[in-house]
Amino acid sequence: MFDPRSLGVITTAMVTAHRINKNIEKWLGEKNVADTLSQSVPNNVTSEMGLALLDVSDVARQYPEVIAYFEKAEDGDIFKELPKLEGGTAVLNAMQNYLDKYGMRCSGEIDITKTRWWEKPSLLVPIILSNIKNFEPNARITKFEEGRLEAEAKEHDLLRRLEKLPNGKKKVKKTKKMISVLRNHIGYREYPKYDWICRMFIYKKALMNEAAKLVEKGIIKSKEDVYYLSFEEFREVVRTQQLDYEIITERKKAYDYYETLAPPRLMTSEGEVIFGEYNTENVPEGALAGIPVSSGTIEGRARVLLKMEDADIEEGDILVTTFTDPSWTPLFVSLKGLVTEVGGLMTHGAVIAREYGLPAVVGVENATQEINDGQRIRINGTEGYVEILD
Structure with missing residues (x-):
């Protein structure tokens, strides 16, 4: 399990990334170099999750019967049918090994009621395909390796250029140490939530066992009914075996009504809604402004998705969505860029975009309405804007 004392290491790594950016911009006039230096770092359990699904896909690609089944598979128990197919047992074993480590994850995973991948493995099928x-x-x-080599080349380039500056050897020594801290520790940022979600799944399985008993006794109609009770109410129903349905x-x-509401872009933990405008000084006319979180500029097809299970990604697509969390990470290996309506410099999409070397802009208001699925767009992750090209 994750050691809480390591939070200091994570904080140090994030502060170091900021200092690298500040120093290099001051000394060499180059912005956001820590984005490149953060690519393919070791010990990032979330980015490793996306890469590990590529291994599962490699097993599945060997068996045409499995691929054909996946292309027509619905939301049922895919594991029940797989052993009947040529290569199905091998694919089943690969998926189960993957789920042993990552099956507690899902979209919106901090909500304990959301369906985990272990509960519905078919959610992974579109990404495998x-x-x-x-x-x-x-x-x-x-x-x-592509990301690691790019980060390594950037480090060598920076150190070579710094050495030529006044007091260059001192700048090189200082920068080299900071890069080491960044690359060796920034990956650990993902472990606290991973540990938390692992424990939440254990709790959920225990709670749903109690819910199943209530269904058997006719107290509730389905196990998911308990999602609409507080923990104290749930415990009282289990104790008294009574419920006003x-x-x-x-x-x-x-809940259905609340689902129709659009949340504000920024809200504090005290419930205060904050309004403001972006500095659009460097934003072209007609472009959508946002927060630059992973540098670079890229053009591609916009893939507007509200649910991960609807993914039909082609290499070179730019994902446009409301927000991402770790469950979206397996999609990132196919993407060339990211645009979200919600997010900040250290939210999931921003961190993984930097890890995979993808330009990204977050906090783009109404992006999923302003951008149509299939449109060609250009995103500038250095300045923070999105241009619609057609």
Whole structure:
């Protein structure tokens, strides 16, 4: 399990990234170099999750019957049918090994009611098919090495240029030490949440076992009904074996209503809604402004997605969505860029975009409405804007 004392290491790494950017911009006039230096770092459990699914895809790509089944598979128990197919057992074992480490994850995973990958493995099928379509075998090694070599080349280039400056040897020594701290520790940022989500899944399985008993006794209609009870209410129902089911009915109606509301872009932990405008000094006329979180400029097809399970990604696509969390990471290996409506410098999408070397702009208001699926767009992750090209 994750050692809370390591939070100091993570904080140090993030502060170091900021200092590298500040120093290099001051000394060499180059912005956001820590983005490149953060590519393919070791010990990032979330980026490793995306690369590991490439290995599962490599197993599946060997068996045409499995691929054909996946292309028509629905939301049922895919594991039940796989052993009946040629190569199905091998694919089943690969998926189960993957789920042993990452199966507790899902979209919106901090909500304990959300369906985990272990509960519905079919959620991974669209990404496996996209990986087979977009990559050659052994892409995991290739993708990681590409990022590592790019980061290494950037480090060598920076140190070479710094050495030529006044007091260059001192600048080189200081920068080299900071890069070492960044690359050896920034990956650990993902472990606290990974550990938390692992424990949440254990709790959920225990709670759903109790919910199943309530269904058997006719107290609730389905296990998911308990999602509309507080923990204390749930415990009381288990203790008394009684429930006014009208509570569930009314809360389901309220939930459906809340789902229609659009949350504000920025809200503090005290519930205060903050409004403001971006500095558009460097933003071209007609472009959508946002927060630059991973440097670089890229053009490509916009793939507007609201749910990960709807993914049909082609290599070179730019993902446009409301927000991402770790469950979206397996998609990132096929992407060339990221645009989200919600996010900041240290939210999931920003961190993984830097890890994979993808230009990214977040906090783009109404991006999923302003950009149509299939449109060609250009994103500038250095200045923070999105241009719609057609």
